[in-house]
Amino acid sequence: MNILITGGAGYIGSHVAKQLLETSKHNITILDNLSTGSAKTLDTLKSIRAFKFVQIDLNAFDTVCEVLKENNIDTIIHFAASIVVPESVENPLKYYMNNTVNTTNLIRCAVANDVKRFIFSSTAAVYGEPVNLSETGIDESYETSPINPYGMSKLMSERVIQDTALAYKDFKYVIFRYFNVAGADINYIDGKLTPRIGQSFPNATHLIKIASECAVGKREKMAIFGDDFNTPDGTGVRDYLHVDDLADAHIKAIDYLVEDDSDIFNAGYGKGYSVKEVIETMKNVTCKEFQVDMAPRRAGDPATLISDNCKIKSKMNWTPKYEDLALICESAYAWEESV
Numbered sequence: 001m002n003i004l005i006t007g008g009a010g011y012i013g014s015h016v017a018k019q020l021l022e023t024s025k026h027n028i029t030i031l032d033n034l035s036t037g038s039a040k041t042l043d044t045l046k047s048i049r050a051f052k053f054v055q056i057d058l059n060a061f062d063t064v065c066e067v068l069k070e071n072n073i074d075t076i077i078h079f080a081a082s083i084v085v086p087e088s089v090e091n092p093l094k095y096y097m098n099n100t101v102n103t104t105n106l107i108r109c110a111v112a113n114d115v116k117r118f119i120f121s122s123t124a125a126v127y128g129e130p131v132n133l134s135e136t137g138i139d140e141s142y143e144t145s146p147i148n149p150y151g152m153s154k155l156m157s158e159r160v161i162q163d164t165a166l167a168y169k170d171f172k173y174v175i176f177r178y179f180n181v182a183g184a185d186i187n188y189i190d191g192k193l194t195p196r197i198g199q200s201f202p203n204a205t206h207l208i209k210i211a212s213e214c215a216v217g218k219r220e221k222m223a224i225f226g227d228d229f230n231t232p233d234g235t236g237v238r239d240y241l242h243v244d245d246l247a248d249a250h251i252k253a254i255d256y257l258v259e260d261d262s263d264i265f266n267a268g269y270g271k272g273y274s275v276k277e278v279i280e281t282m283k284n285v286t287c288k289e290f291q292v293d294m295a296p297r298r299a300g301d302p303a304t305l306i307s308d309n310c311k312i313k314s315k316m317n318w319t320p321k322y323e324d325l326a327l328i329c330e331s332a333y334a335w336e337e338s339v
């Protein structure tokens, strides 16, 4: 197959590119404007196997069409997006342009060039602030009701993809709704965990990234945003998923779409950890102490977000390998130490 990865120099896109370069013979083309993606990551990927790289923005309709045509692209895995929730509240138009408009542009190019398969990175943020949750977490039929422009820009993109697939029978999609993605490349050298790629995005706001920066000593301290939630220890509960397991789901989606119908899948482990548990785990696996302050709740944070992952496991035979919060923290720390 001829596969295009948008945002392939970014965090999740680069882990998918890595697995495809290592385990498949597919021809890979990466599109990235390098606004947040890393050129160094691309160099690391090049050391695995050759691929084509084009540095452009997805709003360049004609150039994107040319890339699809020249490389005879049949499958697109679309990651390129803006992803910072508070920023989306301050600058919603950036999110609707970069996420919804650019995805629409890419799909126009895809349809014009007979692309058969489209794999899209959506988010659990489309579920908004879930209430009346069952113990098994949120399944894909749960009502979508985003509470910020980021989640809405992704939900609108989902709709564009779905409507396109209804109108063009040869265009099939898999939409993944990611829960909390964390960790870095599981790669061992002489028995030591040595990630080659990881989260390079500057000013990241993610809990595990921030805790690993504290453990390494790049940050002096961190804060827990709220301990008055309706959760066992009062801090927010999330479903943390290793980025390599998520990457594997994308690889499975490519084959899935050859035979099966378009669908939406949650991507998470179906198990929640509180902010306090995550910080304790980071301290334990790294044997590092750092200061943790209490702070008020962050705007828009729901108390609990846990996925029901029955669908992805049964329909896609997805079997996660790194379902271990300690390993997620260890790999995030090892990456942070190396950069």
Ligand code: UD1
Pocket: 083, 084, 085, 123, 124, 125, 126, 178, 179, 180, 181, 205, 206, 207, 208, 210, 222, 223, 224, 225, 226, 235, 236, 237, 238, 239, 275, 298, 301, 305
């Ligand atoms: C992340 C994703 C979002 C996805 C959601 C699904 C991004 C930018 N966000 O958001 O797309 O919809 O998972 O579950 O990819 N926290 C602290 N202190 C900190 C940082 C975080 O206490 O310094 C807490 C937060 O309040 C929250 C938890 O840790 O309770 C996780 O926060 P974070 O890692 O930022 O992810 P989400 O906001 O859940």
